[in-house]
Each structure stands twice: as C-alpha cells, then as structure tokens.
Amino acid sequence: MMDHAITLLLLTLAAGTPLVFAALGELVTEKSGVLNLGVEGMMLVGAVVAFIVATTSQSPWLGVAAGMAGGAALSLVFAIVTLSLHANQVASGLALSLFGIGLSAFIGLDYVSVIIEPIRPLTVHGLPDIPVVGVLLFGHNPLVYLSLALFAAIQWFLSRTRAGLVLRAVGESPQSAHAIGISVVRIRYLAVLFGGACAGLGGAYLSLVYSPSWAEGMTSGRGWIALALVVFANWKPWRVLAGAYLFGGVTLAQFQAQGMGVELPSQYLAMLPYIATIVVLAIISRNAAVIKQNAPASLGRPFHPEG
Amino acid sequence: MTRLSRRTSLATLTACALALALPASAQPKAGEPLKIGFVYVSPIGDAGWTFQHDTGRKQMEAALGGRVTTKFIENVPEGTDAERVIRDLAATGHHLIFTTSFGYMNPTIKVAQAFPNTKFEHATGYKTSKNVGIYNARFYEGRYLAGIVAGKMSKTGIAGYVAAFPIPEVVMGINAFARGLRSVNPKAEVKVIWVSAWFDPGKESEAANTLISQNADVLTHHTDSTATMQTAEAKKVYAVAYHSDMSKYGPNAQLTAVTHHWGDYYTRVAQSVLDGKWQQDNVWGGIKDGMIKLAPFNKIVPADVQAMVKKAEAEIAAGKLSPFTGPMKDNTGKERLAAGKTITDAELSRMDYYVQGVVGKLPSSK
Amino acid sequence: MMRIRLEPRAEPSRFAGWLSPMVAAVAVVLIGLVLFSLMGRNPWHALYVFFIEPMNTLYDAGELVLKASPIMLCAVGLSIGYRANVWNIGAEGQLIMGAIAGGGVALAFHDSDSRWVLPAMFVVGAAGGMAWAAIPAFLRTRCNTNEILVSLMLVYVASLILSLLVHGAWRDPEGFNFPQSKMFAETALLPILVAGTRLNVGLFIALAAVAAGWLFMQRSLAGFQMRVAGLAPAAASYAGISSSRTVWIGMLAGGACAGLAGVGEVAGPIGQLLPVVSPGYGFAAIIVAFVGRLHPVGIFFASLLMSLLYLGGEAAQMHLALPSSVTGLFQGTLLLFLLATDVFIRFRLRIVRPPTAATAA
Incomplete structure (x- = not known):
C-alpha cells in the first residue's frame, strides 16, 4: 500500500510538471495584464523545437533551451500583434494557437519517426535507495526539480522584488504605471516572452521526458488546461503548483481505480476539475477584496499611453 | 507557365463540372x-x-x-x-x-x-x-496469440491493457487476449485502463505506469501512439505492440507485435476494379488471409513458447482453433458459450462483456 | 535617428478600413509564394488551388457556404456581446449544448411525422445554448466572476456531456455499441436548398441572424446602449444603462446563435449526434468576429474567408499533396495579419524626428 502511495505521488508529480511550467509562465504574463490564449500552440512549438535540436545536437539540455527559445519566439509574434499593433488579445491568442499547432506539425514532419534518448532521472548514487524518503526526494527527473525551482523563483520575484512589484503595477493599472514613468509596453513584452519560454519548456518536458518522441498535437490539450489552472489558482503561484498536481492526480487516481476494477464513469471525473474551477472562481470572486488582491485588473485590455 | 497552369486548372474545372452534372457517366x-x-x-x-x-x-x-x-x-x-x-x-x-x-x-x-x-x-x-x-x-486472432506470449512471459500473472474506447472491436481484443493468457496461465488476470482517447501519448504513458505500479509486468495497448511501448522499455517490463511493429521504441520490451496488413487486400481490390470484376463484399479477414500477423519475436522469448504460438497461429489459420470456443464464461460467472460451441460473427460484433480473467466491469454496458 | 510611432486617430479611418484587408491579402500572397516555393510547388498554382479551386463548382460553392454558416451564426451572436465588452469565448460549448438539446428533441420524436419537429429542435436548441451561456452571465452579474474563463471552462464540460450521452443513454441500440446516436428521421433534417449540394435552409437562419444583428446593433435603443457600454463604460453607467442587463443581453445573444448553429449542424450535414459535432466552429467564430470588426457585414465576409481557408487546405492536400499542417500554418498567418493590420484604422503611423535634426533643417 505504501508502495502504491509513493508511486502515485511520483507519477502525479511527473504528470503535473508540464502544467506547472506552462501555467506559471501564463501566470506571469497575466499578472502584467495580458491574456495569451496561445499556450497550446507555444507548448507544441516548444516540444517540436526541443525535440529537433536534441536529436540533431545529441544534447537534450540544448534541446530544452531551444524549446524555451521556440516558445518565446512564437510568443513574440503575439506580443508584436497585441502590444505594438493593439490587436484584440483573445482573438490573437486563439489565432496564435492555430498557427502554432500548424507550424509545429509542419516543421516536425521529418521527425515523427526519430527515436531519442530521454532525459533520465538523476541518479545520485545510493540516495534514491533510502526507503520512502529517498525516492520521494531524489527519484525525480531533473526537469521536475527545475519546475519547483521555477515556482520558488516566481513566488519570490512577485512578492519580494521591486521588478515583481512593477510587473503587478502594470497589470493592475497600466495608466498609473505609465504616469510614474514605467514603460508598460516593455514590461508586457518581457512578461509575454517569459510566458512563451515557460510554455516552450512545458512542451520540451513532454517531448524529451514524459513521452520522448514527437507526434503532431502531442500536448493533447494541456495548454488549455494550463490556462484554466491559472484562474483556478486565483493567480497565486503556490496554488498553480497544487492545482497542477490536482489536475494530473485526478486522472491518475481514476486510472488506479480502473486498474483495481472499480468502475467510475470517466467523463464525470474528467468534468470535475472544470466544474471545480468554476465553483472556486465564483466563490473567490464573490469576495471582491480577495479577487482584487490577485486578479490583474487590466487583464485582456489593450494599453496605449494616449488612449 | 502561369497561363499553362491556369489552362490545366480550367480543364479540371470543366471536368469537375461534368463529373458533378453527370456523376453516373464518369468511367475510367x-x-x-x-x-x-x-x-x-x-x-x-x-x-x-x-x-x-x-x-x-x-x-x-x-x-x-x-x-x-x-x-x-x-x-x-x-x-x-x-x-x-x-x-x-x-x-x-x-x-x-x-x-x-x-x-x-x-x-x-x-x-x-x-x-x-x-x-x-x-x-x-x-x-x-x-x-x-x-x-x-480479425484483430482478435492476433490478440489471442499475444495473450499466449504474455501468459508465458509474465511472472506476476498480471497483464496490463491500455485501451481507448469500449467499442466492440476493442472489447473483442481484450477478451481474446485474456483467453490466450488464461489458456497457458489459468490464474492470470488482465487489468484494463480506458484512457478515453485514441491518441494521447501523455495519458497512455500514465495508464501504462499505473498498470506497472499495480504489478502488471507485461503490457499491451489499443491506442495509437508508441507511449505504452516506450513506458514498458523505460520501466523494464514486457509489452506486446499493436497496429505496428514498435521494436525500435522498445528493443528490450517488445515481445512481439500484433500487426495489421492491408497491402494484399488493397492490391486485390484494385486489381478487381482494373479487371472490371469488382463486387460488393463484406470481408472480415484474419491470420489466414495475411491481414493479421505477428512481428518477429524478441530473442528473449524462449524457443518452446515461440513454437507454441506458431502452432496456435497455424491452427487458427486452418480454422481448427478459435479464441472464443465454449465453455466460456463472462467475468461475472455467467455462461456465454456452451462447451464446444464457437462464437458466431454476429455475437462477436455485439460483444459487450468481459470474459473471465478480465478485472472490472465494462464501462456503460447494461 | 528617426523613430516610427503610432498615434491614435481622432476618428477611425474609413480608408484604412479598406486598406488593411488589402495589406493583409498582399502579405499572405507573398508568404504563400515563399512557403510554396520552398516546398517545391509552383507557387501561383498553389495559391490558385488554395483560394480559387474551392469555389470552382456549384457543389464546392455550396460547401463553402455550408461551412461558413455555423461560423457566421456564432460570430454574429458573439459580436453583440463583444461590442459591450462582454467576453464570451465559450461559443463552442454553447454550440454543443444546442446540438444536444436540439438532437434530444429529434431523438425523442423520432417516430413523429409532424412538421413541427424541426422548428421545435431549433427553439429548444437555441434555449440550450442560452442556458449554457446563462451560467457565466449569472456568475458575472451576481458574483462578478470573469466570464472569459467560466465560458471557456464550460466548453470542456459540454463536450464531456455529449460524450457521455453518445457513449451511453443516447447510443444507437442498433449501432454495434459504436458511440453515435440513431440517424435522425427525415422530419428532423433540414431540407436541401440546391439539388446536388449539401446546402440547406440553415443558411437562411444564418443570414437572418446577420440581418437581425445589424438591426439590433444599429437601429435599436438596446443596441445603442450596448455600444455605449462598450465604448464608454463610465458614461454608460451615468446614463443609467444597467451593466447587468448588458451582460445578459450579450451572453444570451451569443448562446442563442451558437445553439442554433449546433442544431444546424446535427439537423443538416451530420444528421445524428456524434461524440464531436463541431471541428471548433465556436473558436473560429471568435477570430471571425474580430476579423469582421464586430460588424455583421464584416462577419459575413470573414466567415466566408475562414471557410475558404479550411476548404483550400483540403484542396491543397488533394491537388498538391501538401500535408494537412500547412492549412493551420497558413490560416494562422492570415488571421494574425488581418488582426494586426487593423491597427491602422485607429492609429496612424507617424515618423518622429529628434529635435536636433529639426533645428538643423
């Protein structure tokens, strides 16, 4: 039983990790007041670029870096269209997803049959063999640790640094931020690029670690779930983390039950996270003070200093 | 050049219009x-x-x-x-x-x-x-053989099955696999996980991992990606691939694969149309017709097991063996086929129960 | 050093309004030429296949309109809300709910030969879409919950409900357990408009919605109030325009249109309930609404363009052996260009010279 619990925990962490990357990135983007619905496209581009670079360079870590660059490059398109050219963010984000899905499939055509050596879990000699704690602390993939580090960094950045404060100010009230001399557009560009890089990293995790291969549409909607997650988390990093593991864990728990012969209608279970998100959202937004603290007030609104 | 392509397109246009106006007259x-x-x-x-x-x-x-x-x-x-x-x-x-x-x-x-x-x-x-x-x-014929291999190679007596949707074709495969498995290991069990997607590598590998965590040491799948095989390879358990030979994704894990082969059939049908002899037909081909084959065995499969499977394969091809011959009970103990009776095609295509040896209850069966 | 900057215009430019789609079209042709040449195809022929071929025959033209209709319907409904800053992005879910509700009527009255079955399907389907849109509207007006996110979440829930039904209760008992409903009876199917095509009378519903959308927004008081609420929320509340009424009208209009589109699909070309009834029309409609600049006439043309892009992708596969991914790539590029070039309607380009250069001259 203990073994089961540990395995389930390990699997849950592994399943939640791509969501952690993508959702944390989107959180930072949204904190600056920009809603980028193109996460699915950016993840896919990240996945394919990471895969191509990792196979041609034989260096998975170079692949990870390239995946981030790929995601960021795609988000740059979004940034130019929405921030410099003032197009609607919702429509542009959806168009970006369409574009990213097509682009990734297109550049990945010659790589669908390529085999890759995945990034393996760290094996610090002997450590994972310590009962229970060993596996839980040392048995993960390096990218899982990276996702936790990213979480800590973002948490610290948003709550403890001046730059984090500036980012939040831009998302809260771009007009006042502009008035005190902050370059709103520059900050938003950086936030969008960061979000793109994180989504690309989530994609790289999928193609290099989680199911090491490239196939069209291999993210299977995880980008959309990441979007839901940010809201579910009420724009708090630690809740993104918890939510990602919850989303990943629900599926796994359902699989565990199935394997043991317990019948649960999968559609009801699959609905749960979305319904839970709506309920949580409704409850937190009833309390205006809570939502005000966290949700960026200018989310989705274009900004131009003169109008 | 432009003009040329425009003219050819115009010809296509006319052809399309003609084809549309007189679809019956279009003849090769x-x-x-x-x-x-x-x-x-x-x-x-x-x-x-x-x-x-x-x-x-x-x-x-x-x-x-x-x-x-x-x-x-x-x-x-x-x-x-x-x-x-x-x-x-x-x-x-x-x-x-x-x-x-x-x-x-x-x-x-x-x-x-x-x-x-x-x-x-x-x-x-x-x-x-x-x-x-x-x-x-008749994919299920290959599944039965895969079951024999799995039953012989499993140490835990638990096989894991990653499946997409509970349509008859998938259910038949699970049941045939279980029948094959139990024919060599009467206590063995099949655990099934439905991932509700034909293609989702992430979910498929989650399901495979879950099955392994529940002591399955040989896996198979009825989904479209190579994730199950890759997971088996990474976790050092065995697997039987489906649709395609996936040995390059699981050089150590893949015992064999149940593979589909449509080439001969397509050639035959095209030839009959060329000859003007095509006739409307309902073809349900199996091992005998070369539509279903087993991929080459992994060298870790002992020679006697290989021989055993080859024998069963020959018997199925010869019509002497069917995966579904009575006595056959479903997993609630209800008799589905009396001793000596072989299932009919009509019964097969409506199969909505698990046979003995499959754990759990088939989703949305009444 | 010269700098280029954007300055807001006092009035939206009509000239730029015409110019921007032209700029986008030229850009797309250029990109197409480069892309197709790189892939070793004759680029002019490829463009011909992509944009002209799908309109060659009567049947093809019918398909173009058939595919544009649901997108048009959803986009018109959405635009009413968007004009008032009501961001419903869940039209896909409302479409699915419409299909479920309307399809439910068709299945319940499968043996009826009443000619009221079809109208009833549309009424119930529209109600289904509205009910689904009412959830985010209610939460927005009562709890101040962000409707973008709630409506998006409900898309997933709707598609899972449909999946549950066709895998279970509504599965065709004669269908060998395959996940699909019975084929609808003749009385539950939309009559074909032009023989030899699949174009059905559903087109009139879409066109009526376009006309109604125009009348409502341009000619009615409520429409005027919606526009004011969108342009100047503060002024609107001064003038006593109820913001919750705006939300309700915007959401329900979107839901009703999407619900109608859903019924149009299942009572039209599909003819039964399947696990998937829309290849993303509800999402495509959001892009179309903006490409059409939230105006019914613009939406009419934008939805035809969207439909053309889908069909062009198929034609490119068939005649040029291009992979299906090229469609998405090309679609995304065109739409991003269209969205981006609209900037010149509200802004002008201004070349700013630094002061030193000015004094020197």
Whole structure:
C-alpha cells in the first residue's frame, strides 16, 4: 500500500510538471495584464523545437533551451500583434494557437519517426535507495526539480522584488504605471516572452521526458488546461503548483481505480476539475477584496499611453 | 507557365463540372491508370492505425506499378468534413475510394449514392450498399496469440491493457487476449485502463505506469501512439505492440507485435476494379488471409513458447482453433458459450462483456 | 535617428478600413509564394488551388457556404456581446449544448411525422445554448466572476456531456455499441436548398441572424446602449444603462446563435449526434468576429474567408499533396495579419524626428 502511495505521488508529480511550467509562465504574463490564449500552440512549438535540436545536437539540455527559445519566439509574434499593433488579445491568442499547432506539425514532419534518448532521472548514487524518503526526494527527473525551482523563483520575484512589484503595477493599472514613468509596453513584452519560454519548456518536458518522441498535437490539450489552472489558482503561484498536481492526480487516481476494477464513469471525473474551477472562481470572486488582491485588473485590455 | 497552369486548372474545372452534372457517366478510360483515393482519420505518423493503412497503400502502388495512381487525405475529422472529402475524391475521378475509419460510414454511404459507378470500400463499419463494400480484420486472432506470449512471459500473472474506447472491436481484443493468457496461465488476470482517447501519448504513458505500479509486468495497448511501448522499455517490463511493429521504441520490451496488413487486400481490390470484376463484399479477414500477423519475436522469448504460438497461429489459420470456443464464461460467472460451441460473427460484433480473467466491469454496458 | 510611432486617430479611418484587408491579402500572397516555393510547388498554382479551386463548382460553392454558416451564426451572436465588452469565448460549448438539446428533441420524436419537429429542435436548441451561456452571465452579474474563463471552462464540460450521452443513454441500440446516436428521421433534417449540394435552409437562419444583428446593433435603443457600454463604460453607467442587463443581453445573444448553429449542424450535414459535432466552429467564430470588426457585414465576409481557408487546405492536400499542417500554418498567418493590420484604422503611423535634426533643417 505504501508502495502504491509513493508511486502515485511520483507519477502525479511527473504528470503535473508540464502544467506547472506552462501555467506559471501564463501566470506571469497575466499578472502584467495580458491574456495569451496561445499556450497550446507555444507548448507544441516548444516540444517540436526541443525535440529537433536534441536529436540533431545529441544534447537534450540544448534541446530544452531551444524549446524555451521556440516558445518565446512564437510568443513574440503575439506580443508584436497585441502590444505594438493593439490587436484584440483573445482573438490573437486563439489565432496564435492555430498557427502554432500548424507550424509545429509542419516543421516536425521529418521527425515523427526519430527515436531519442530521454532525459533520465538523476541518479545520485545510493540516495534514491533510502526507503520512502529517498525516492520521494531524489527519484525525480531533473526537469521536475527545475519546475519547483521555477515556482520558488516566481513566488519570490512577485512578492519580494521591486521588478515583481512593477510587473503587478502594470497589470493592475497600466495608466498609473505609465504616469510614474514605467514603460508598460516593455514590461508586457518581457512578461509575454517569459510566458512563451515557460510554455516552450512545458512542451520540451513532454517531448524529451514524459513521452520522448514527437507526434503532431502531442500536448493533447494541456495548454488549455494550463490556462484554466491559472484562474483556478486565483493567480497565486503556490496554488498553480497544487492545482497542477490536482489536475494530473485526478486522472491518475481514476486510472488506479480502473486498474483495481472499480468502475467510475470517466467523463464525470474528467468534468470535475472544470466544474471545480468554476465553483472556486465564483466563490473567490464573490469576495471582491480577495479577487482584487490577485486578479490583474487590466487583464485582456489593450494599453496605449494616449488612449 | 502561369497561363499553362491556369489552362490545366480550367480543364479540371470543366471536368469537375461534368463529373458533378453527370456523376453516373464518369468511367475510367481504357489505358489510363486507375485513380484511387484514401481517406485517413489521423496524420500518418510513424506507427499506428493510419500508418498501417498507408503502408498498405504504398505496397499496392508498388505491386500494380503504373496501372494505378493514389491520393490520400490525412487528418480528416469524422463528421461534416468527411463527406466533402470523400465526395471531392469521387468527383475528381477517383474510381476506387478507401475510407479507413468507422466514423466515415454514413458519409461514405451518402456519397456512394451520388456516384453509383465509383467503388467504395469502408473499413470497420457495418452498412453496405450496391457500390460500398466493407472490410475489416480479425484483430482478435492476433490478440489471442499475444495473450499466449504474455501468459508465458509474465511472472506476476498480471497483464496490463491500455485501451481507448469500449467499442466492440476493442472489447473483442481484450477478451481474446485474456483467453490466450488464461489458456497457458489459468490464474492470470488482465487489468484494463480506458484512457478515453485514441491518441494521447501523455495519458497512455500514465495508464501504462499505473498498470506497472499495480504489478502488471507485461503490457499491451489499443491506442495509437508508441507511449505504452516506450513506458514498458523505460520501466523494464514486457509489452506486446499493436497496429505496428514498435521494436525500435522498445528493443528490450517488445515481445512481439500484433500487426495489421492491408497491402494484399488493397492490391486485390484494385486489381478487381482494373479487371472490371469488382463486387460488393463484406470481408472480415484474419491470420489466414495475411491481414493479421505477428512481428518477429524478441530473442528473449524462449524457443518452446515461440513454437507454441506458431502452432496456435497455424491452427487458427486452418480454422481448427478459435479464441472464443465454449465453455466460456463472462467475468461475472455467467455462461456465454456452451462447451464446444464457437462464437458466431454476429455475437462477436455485439460483444459487450468481459470474459473471465478480465478485472472490472465494462464501462456503460447494461 | 528617426523613430516610427503610432498615434491614435481622432476618428477611425474609413480608408484604412479598406486598406488593411488589402495589406493583409498582399502579405499572405507573398508568404504563400515563399512557403510554396520552398516546398517545391509552383507557387501561383498553389495559391490558385488554395483560394480559387474551392469555389470552382456549384457543389464546392455550396460547401463553402455550408461551412461558413455555423461560423457566421456564432460570430454574429458573439459580436453583440463583444461590442459591450462582454467576453464570451465559450461559443463552442454553447454550440454543443444546442446540438444536444436540439438532437434530444429529434431523438425523442423520432417516430413523429409532424412538421413541427424541426422548428421545435431549433427553439429548444437555441434555449440550450442560452442556458449554457446563462451560467457565466449569472456568475458575472451576481458574483462578478470573469466570464472569459467560466465560458471557456464550460466548453470542456459540454463536450464531456455529449460524450457521455453518445457513449451511453443516447447510443444507437442498433449501432454495434459504436458511440453515435440513431440517424435522425427525415422530419428532423433540414431540407436541401440546391439539388446536388449539401446546402440547406440553415443558411437562411444564418443570414437572418446577420440581418437581425445589424438591426439590433444599429437601429435599436438596446443596441445603442450596448455600444455605449462598450465604448464608454463610465458614461454608460451615468446614463443609467444597467451593466447587468448588458451582460445578459450579450451572453444570451451569443448562446442563442451558437445553439442554433449546433442544431444546424446535427439537423443538416451530420444528421445524428456524434461524440464531436463541431471541428471548433465556436473558436473560429471568435477570430471571425474580430476579423469582421464586430460588424455583421464584416462577419459575413470573414466567415466566408475562414471557410475558404479550411476548404483550400483540403484542396491543397488533394491537388498538391501538401500535408494537412500547412492549412493551420497558413490560416494562422492570415488571421494574425488581418488582426494586426487593423491597427491602422485607429492609429496612424507617424515618423518622429529628434529635435536636433529639426533645428538643423
């Protein structure tokens, strides 16, 4: 039983990790007041670029870096269209997803049959063999640790640094931020690029670690779930983390039950996270003070200093 | 150059208009290659359902040389779009059209009415008409053999099955696998996880991991990606691949693979259309017809097991052995086949229960 | 050093309004030429196949309109809300709910030969879409919950409900356990408009919605109030325009239109309930609404363009053996260009010279 619990925990962490990357990135983007619905496209581009670079360079870590660059490059398109050219963010984000899905499939055509050596879990000699704690602390993939580090960094950045404060100010009230001399557009560009890089990293995790291969549409909607997650988390990093593991864990728990012969209608279970998100959202937004603290007030609104 | 291409397009336009106005009159001209169209439900990729159909298409092209030309449309959603794609193929002079997914059934039937001289072949459905033939393979025969291999190689006596949706074709496969498994290991069990997707590598590997965590030491799958095989390889358990040979994704894990082979059938059908002898038919081919084969065994499979499987394979081909011959009970203990009775095709295609040895309850069965 | 900057215009430019689609079209042709040449195809022929071929025959033209209709319907409904800053992005879910509700009527009255079955399906379907849109509207007006996110979440829930039904209760008992409903009876199907095509009378519903959308927004008081609420929320509340009424009208209009589109699909080209009834029309409609600049006439043309892009992708596969991914790539590029070039309607380009250069001259 203990073994089961540990395995389930390990699997849950592994399943939640791509969501952690993508959702944390989107959180930072949204904190600056920009809603980028193109996460699915950016993840896919990240996945394919990471895969191509990792196979041609034989260096998975170079692949990870390239995946981030790929995601960021795609988000740059979004940034130019929405921030410099003032197009609607919702429509542009959806168009970006369409574009990213097509682009990734297109550049990945010659790589669908390529085999890759995945990034393996760290094996610090002997450590994972310590009962229970060993596996839980040392048995993960390096990218899982990276996702936790990213979480800590973002948490610290948003709550403890001046730059984090500036980012939040831009998302809260771009007009006042502009008035005190902050370059709103520059900050938003950086936030969008960061979000793109994180989504690309989530994609790289999928193609290099989680199911090491490239196939069209291999993210299977995880980008959309990441979007839901940010809201579910009420724009708090630690809740993104918890939510990602919850989303990943629900599926796994359902699989565990199935394997043991317990019948649960999968559609009801699959609905749960979305319904839970709506309920949580409704409850937190009833309390205006809570939502005000966290949700960026200018989310989705274009900004131009003169109008 | 531009003008030339415009003129050819104009010719196409006229041809289309003609084909539309007089669909019945469109006949292949003697001496011209037969144009054959294929409609695929997913991208071709490197393994899986569509990949095997495309391999069949290429094999047919090679076999018939210049007498046929083929065209395929991949990633066609089942629903509204399928009808248009099938119709476009028919309207552009494709006289033989293979629609390779169940969801194309109603669109195929509809288009066939408008193009009575075009031959249609629909895979895995049940509706036919004058110019619509159907074809399918007895995948379950291969599953039974896979079950024998799994039963012989498993130490824990637990096999894991990653499945997509509980349609009869999948259920048949699970049951045949369990029958094969139990024929050599009467206490063995099959654990099934439904992932509710034909293709989702992430979920498939989660399901595979879950099964391994529940002591399954040999896996198989009825989904479209290579994730189950890759997970087995990473976790050092065995697996039997489905659709395609996936040994390069699991050089140590793959014991064998239940593979689909459509090439001979496609060649035969195309030849019959070339000869003007095509007839509407309902083909359900198996090992005997070469539609289902086992991939070469991994060298870790002992010679006696290999021999045993080969023998069963020969018996199935000869019609002496059926995976579903009584006595057969379902997993609630109810008798489904009396001793000595073999299941009929009609009973097979309505199978909505698990046989003994499969754990759990089939979703949404009443 | 010269700098280029954007300055807001006092009045939206009509000239730029015409110019921007032209700029986008030229850009797309250029990109197409490069892309197709790189892939070793004759680029002019490829463009011909992509944009002209799908309109060659009567049947093709019918398909173009058939595919544009649901997108048009959803986009018109959405635009009413968007004009008032009501961000419903869940039209896909509302479409599915419409299909479920309307399809439910068709299945319940499968043996009826009443000619009221079809109208009833549309009424119930529209109600289904509205009910689904009412959830985010209620939460927005009562709890101040962000409607973008709630409506998006409900898309997933709707598609799972449909999946549950066709895998279970509504599965065709004669269908060998395959996940699909019975084929609808003749009385539950939309009559074909032009023989030899699949174009059905559903087109009139879409066109009526376009006309109604125009009348409502341009000619009615409520429409005027919606526009004011969108342009100047503060002024609107001064003038006593109820913001919750705006939300309700915007959401319900979107839901009703999407619900109608859903019924149009299942009572039209599909003819039964399947696990997937829309290849993303509800999402495509959001892009179309903006490409059409939230104006019914613009939406009419934008939805035809969207439909053309889908069909062009199929034609490119069939005649040029291009992979299906090219469609998405090309679609995304065109739409991003269209969205981006609209900037010149509200802004002008201004070349700013630094002061030193000015004094020197």
